[in-house]
Amino acid sequence: MTLRERRLRTAAYWFVLPAALFFILLNAYPLITVLWDSIHFKNLLNKSLSGFSGLSNFKEVIHNEYFAKALWNTVVWTVLSVAGEYAMGLVSAVALNQQVRGRSLFRAIIIIPWVVPIVIAGMTWTWMLTPDYGIINLWLTKLGIIDKPYYWLGELDTALLTVVFVNIWRSFPFYTISLLASLQSVSRDMLEAAAIDGAGVRTRFFRIVMPQLKIVSLTVIFIHVIWTAINFDFIWVMTEGGPLYASETLPIMIYRYAMESYNFGNASALASMMLGFMICGFILYYLFSQRKSRT
């Protein structure tokens, strides 16, 4: 290696150093601490119990009466949210891609839910859904859809689904923008040629448009599966996981272990398990897509 190459390499190390320091302090260190704490007793309210715990924290979490419920809720919350957001985003993107008057205005308006802070959106929807004075119940009763006001966030059957609905309302504009950008790159010539060849609207959409949205769709879905599965604030603001754990997901459970029971061992074990679930999910998806591309 020449002197010049050596100097360049040294300079490169200096440029990487700040990023490496931030990564170590803000990512690697907390992550390793969580993994370390998950196999140690760490309860701020019971300092008499300390040291290596083996898998005891994991066992305790799995045997928690509400663990299976929280796991199921996390799956329902993630799948329904992402599916609903994608469907809404696709429909609105296709609509906004048409040559209609005021298209720019609609494109600007549709982004509004996404720029509203989660806490504001959550609290506003909570008030709107209140049975005593909420406007949603007022409209639904006036339209004759329901007989009397219903406590959407207070009943076991509807709490989670209601928060899913609000989450879809808030997040779909992100899909709209991403898919709209992709739709605009679909060749009009190709669509016209297909139409001349006799391809109907449905055929053109599923055979020409959708394949060209594949990369953007997968990217957006991939990101949102992670964002939604680990989402804490929306559910916490609207129901705090209630009533009676009906809308409690794993991140809420982690919060309860850490900030209500002060059992950081259990909280870390659950966080590690969640990390494991996500990694397994994506490995399976990777293997599946690899096999598919090979065939």
Added chain:
Amino acid sequence: MKARKSTAIVIVTSLLALMLSACGGGNGGDNDANKADASGNTDSAATGNEAEKEVNLKFWAALDPSTDEGKTIQAKVKEFDEAHKNISVDLQVITYDILHDKLVASINAGDAPDISWGLAEWFGEFNNFGALADLTPYVDKWADKNKVYANVWDALKVDGKVMALPNYLGIRALLYHEQILKDAGFDAPPATWDELLAMSAAIKDKTGKEAYGIAGAGVRSPQELIMYLAQNDVQLAKKMDDGKYKNTWLDNPDELAKATEVFKFYQDLQANKTITADAKTWGWEEEDQNFVLGQYAMVVNGPWIEGRSTENPEGMKDVKVAAPPYKKTPATFMEIAPLYVYNSDHLDATWELAQFLMSADYQNAVNPSKAPRNDVVSEAGWGKDFMALADQGVVFPTVSLGGITKAMEDALARTMLKNDSPESVAKWLAEAINKSLETTNELSGK
């Protein structure tokens, strides 16, 4: 090359040191000269090193600066600040919603404030953290010690040591809309649970309003549940001979039966529509707001509701105060909102401030209707009616309550949302309480 390497090491080390020092706690760090001897000498703030060097006290309070009360508190603290040249008070307003989490984080980071407001439910936790200062020597020498209700001091002690101070009392009483009861043909509020249940149909028929309100969820629901348990002679957890606590319902069929009756009472309230169907998930906001608006007739609530008269004069004009209805023994929940004093290097100065906050002058100005002192009882307003119930006040046991109050909320949800049998709920809650005590190493082996 060597010189360059050394320079790099120095820069990296300095950067790391800078970052770590920025994260470090600052409590007392700049006041090392102000070591307190914890002798209880309340004049020491004006002597020695503390007189020479200013002590900065961090005071976190959950006051509402938009209210008259909040403004009075800020003015009073400023008054104290100006009267003490050697003490500077940094008053930070933090709402109750986030105060708990901020305190927990700061305590565990070794950067707690010197003194803060708080809820009684946090007492056991903070004590378990080892964060609270032993104030016994200060209180023992305080001239006004006997002006504070004896049961209030008892509730703030752990193993005979005073570990917190009283800020204000939130004694609960039955508040009722006199006009709604009159319209329904009743001259007086109910004295017992049975009377309450019996009145509800007439109130609903003649006024179209529900008779009663409860908090079925949130922080207030365990406070109401402990009151109903006490009214039926049941305790959440008893202090055993070994100094630890235990729920004994499963060991004693009589206690289990009484606890079962309490959950049955909740189901009866729901079944005969004494409460509105939504009350099963009401938090304190819905409970207060609907009562203030006159949407239902009666509620067990605190004196703070009097403050809503200015914004809702119409809804509040007929509200009267009485003792809460009971089953076997008259009892009410007595919320002792504590002042938490944390271990720090300048306890003497903190005690100066705490003493001021408990003084008759401050309490008269800020808490005339809810003072913890027997010499500050407002003749006007509701003060006297509420303070008359101080003797029957019950409090939470001084254990870590996080898991217990959550279990109490869950028990109510099982009772009213899932309609589980009252006996199964009582058994479940007994087990959950003992499990929580076991987790925090406070469960008695007896």
